[in-house]
Every structure is written in C-alpha cells, then in structure tokens.
Amino acid sequence: MEEEGLQAELLGKKREGEEEEKLSRRLWEENRKMWKVAAPGIFTRFSMFGVTVISQAFVGHIGSTELAAYALVSTVLLRFANGILLGMASALETLCGQSYGAKQYHMLGVYLQRSWIILFGCSLFILPIFVFTAPLLKLIGQEESIAETAGTISKWFIPVVFSYAWAFTLQMYLQTQSKNFIITYLAVVTLCLHLGLSWLMAVKLRLGISGVLASMIAAMWVPVIGQLGFVFFGGCPETWNGFSVLAFSDLWPIVKLSMSSGVMLCLELWYNTILVLLTGYMKNAEVSLDALSICLNINGWEMMIAIGFLGAAGVRVANELGAGSAKRARFAIVNVAATSFIIGFALFTFFLFFRGRLAYIFTKSPEVATAVADLSPLLAFSILLNSVQPVLSGVAIGAGWQGVVAYVNVTCYYLVGIPLGVVLGYLFGFLVKGIWMGMILGTVVQTIVLLYITSKTDWDKQVILAKERINKWYTKEPIQGNESIEDQQSP
Structure with missing residues (x-):
C-alpha cells in the first residue's frame, strides 16, 4: 500500500512538472508572438510622435506666434485627422488578422487595397478643414495673427494627412503577419532624417518654418515609400499578388466596419x-x-x-x-x-x-x-x-x-x-x-x-x-x- 501511495505521489508530481513545463512553453511562445507585434508598434508610434515633437522644438525657436499656430494645428486639426484615419485603418486588423489566422492569405492584399480606397476618400472629405483653417479659426474668435499663421501651416499638413492613409493601413497589414520589423528600421531612418533635415533647412539654410515643415513631410513619406517597396517587391509573397479589381467589390461592409472602428478610436484619442x-x-x-x-x-x-x-x-x-x-x-x-x-x-x-x-x-x-x-x-x-x-x-x-x-x-x-x-x-x-x-x-x-x-x-x-x-x-x-x-x- 505504501509503495502504491508513493507511486501515486511520484506520478502526481510528474504531471505537475509536465503541466508547468507546458505552461512555460505556451507563455514563451505567446510572448514571442506578442512582442513581434508590440515592440515594432511601440517604436513606430514613438517615431511618429517624435517627428511632431522635433518639429515643435524647431518651430519654437522661430517665434512665439509660429509656435502657438503650430501647436493649434498639430494638437487639434492633426489629432482630429489622425483619430479618424487611424480608427478607420484599424478595421484592417480585424479583417487581415482573422483571414491570416484562417490561412486565406491572398485576402490580406485585397483588404489592404479596399482600405486604401476608403481612407483616400476619407482624406478628401477631411481636406477642407485644412484648406479653410484660417477663416474657421477667426470664426470661433481666435487671434488674427495666430489664425493666419495656422492657416499657412495647415496647408503644409495636407501631404501628412494623405501619408496617414497609406502608413496606417500598411502598418496594420504588415503587423497582422508579424512582418513589421521593416517598420522599425524605417522608423529609425525617419527620426534621424527629420532631425538632420530640420537642422539643415531651418538653422543652416535659414528657411524658417517652411524648412521644418518640408522636412516633416519628407519624414512622413519616407516610411510609406519604404513599406510600399517592401510589399511590392517580394516582402509579402503569400499575401500580395498585385493590384486586383476585387478591391472594388464588397466595399460597403468594409466601409461600415471602418466607420465603426473610426468612431471607436476617435472618441478615445x-x-x-x-x-x-x-x-x-x-x-x-x-x-x-x-x-x-x-x-x-x-x-x-x-x-x-x-x-x-x-x-x-x-x-x-x-x-x-x-x-x-x-x-x-x-x-x-x-x-x-x-x-x-x-x-x-x-x-x-x-x-x-x-x-x-x-x-x-x-x-x-x-x-x-x-x-x-x-x-x-x-x-x-x-x-x-x-x-x-x-x-x-x-x-x-x-x-x-x-x-x-x-x-x-x-x-x-x-x-x-x-x-x-x-x-x-x-x-x-x-x-x-x-x-x-x-x-x-x-x-x-x-x-x-x-x-x-x-x-x-x-x-x-x-x-x-x-x-x-x-x-x-x-x-x-x-x-x-x-x-x-x-x-x-x-x-
């Protein structure tokens, strides 16, 4: 009886050890998958936020009116556009993520193209806010000098808004496949490029706020061009099969999901x-x-x-x-x-x-x-x-x-x-x-x-x-x- 009890105890300990080992393996595997998405995502967000902060630092040395106008455009108008476009792009996480899990790989490329169409249309819808910034600010009682400067600055932000339509969708598309390491490399290039270009154009060439904003536009489009090159030239052979007319079909359900996503994240941001x-x-x-x-x-x-x-x-x-x-x-x-x-x-x-x-x-x-x-x-x-x-x-x-x-x-x-x-x-x-x-x-x-x-x-x-x-x-x-x-x- 004692031997049977001892054997049962040893078997119980063995099972516990196997369960602990199994759990530790699951944790290791899950954390590996999680950090492959989270780490590049965090670094990319730091980079995009850093571009805005670097721009603000250089603008702050140009003049107080310029700084106030830049802060107004970046914290209100750009955040408004960012919230809508990031929210609508997040629908791609649902669609691409679930399709990738189901091994319907070619659908990721189709969903990506559908999101490009939807977000480009949304960017056109937002455009008048950036075109008519000055009269809108004067209408709500903003000081005339700040409103006029903000109206000039806001037009420089139009290419930035259109870059979001590409950048956000490409990030969602790549991260659902855990291929967003390319985003991290491009984020490093973006920060270094923007810092160097801003110093060159604003300080050395004395181009003022135009130099800083031109540098910001370049910094926003470099990662987009890099990610497009990665996708188009063999980086995603399973999920990108080229442009397809299928992108123009079944758009309305994607629009509805994108709008729900946009409202959800906008309200938070x-x-x-x-x-x-x-x-x-x-x-x-x-x-x-x-x-x-x-x-x-x-x-x-x-x-x-x-x-x-x-x-x-x-x-x-x-x-x-x-x-x-x-x-x-x-x-x-x-x-x-x-x-x-x-x-x-x-x-x-x-x-x-x-x-x-x-x-x-x-x-x-x-x-x-x-x-x-x-x-x-x-x-x-x-x-x-x-x-x-x-x-x-x-x-x-x-x-x-x-x-x-x-x-x-x-x-x-x-x-x-x-x-x-x-x-x-x-x-x-x-x-x-x-x-x-x-x-x-x-x-x-x-x-x-x-x-x-x-x-x-x-x-x-x-x-x-x-x-x-x-x-x-x-x-x-x-x-x-x-x-x-x-x-x-x-x-």
Missing part, C-alpha cells in the same frame, strides 16, 4: 483634447495649461506604449479567432493584459515617486513645476489606466466589436467623464484637477464595462462569428498559370 479646451476657460489658465501640457506630453509618450499593446492584442485575438482556437485567444488576452499592466504599474510608481521633479525637463518656472507636482498623482493614475484600457480596445478590434465599443465610449467618456469633470472643476472649484478627475472616472467606468464584456464573452461563439465573417467576404484568388479551379477551394 480626442478625449484629452477636450481636457485642454475646458482648462483654457479657467482663471489663471496660462499656468494651468502649461502644467497640463507637460503632463499630457508625458502621458502622450506613454500612450505610444499603450497603442503598441492595443495593436498586439488586436492581432493576436484576430489571428487565433481566425485559426479557430477560442482557448488560445483567451490565453493571448490574459498574457497581453498582464504584460501591459506590469509595465503600467512600474511607470505609475515611477511618476508618483518623482512627481514635479520631471517638470524641470520642460520648464524653468517653479510655479509651473509646483502645478505639475500637484497633477502628478492624476498623471500616474492615467498611466495605470492606459495599461489596461487600450488592451481591451485591442481585444474589441480583434473580435470585430467596434460598433459596441463605440457606444460604450460615447456613454462613458462624453455622458459620464466630461460632465463629471465640468461639475468637479467649475462647480466644486477643483479647477483643472477636477476636470481631470472627472475624465479619469469616465475612463474607469469604460474600463470596468469592457472588462465585464470581455470576461463574459463566449469565445467559442466568437470563433464561429469570425468564421462566418471570413466566409462571407471571402473571394477566390484569380487563376494564375496552370492552376485549375479545383485547386482553389473555399474554406
């Missing part, structure tokens, strides 16, 4: 802009705006990490749903969320500890530094929330829930967060802290709702829905060479 606008109406707004802009600048850099994990969550969930594995999709969600939260908690602790000392990187004013120290706990909590909420949005993109999450965002951000912020800031006298607290509470509510939706989701049913979506929009690849119809089987 514009949220902080509302915070700046509300703060601008307060007494002693200059110090408040300076302190808030420093906090939002730091938050913006950290948000690039969050967007990288958003992309990783979307790709991993879409790939596994397309491959028909609900279990691996759940495992991917837990892994991305845990990794992002650990990084967010480390940054949360860091910013709580250093508080206002970081402000002296951006300002020499003790008054502004004190205001930043006062806002730092709210900045730290925002960073902590950023480590969870974007991952949940990424899960929604991967599963194709953009329409549902858009309604959640409208309710939590604009019917809960902003009204609470106005009440706390203006009626209860907490000023900018009150506005920010209200908006954080809106994000908390949104995060709780998304956590509930994600935890209660039947992922086996999501696999079925993904398969239905894939089959519904599946189009057979054109026959090439001696390939017969029988060789092309629909899934």
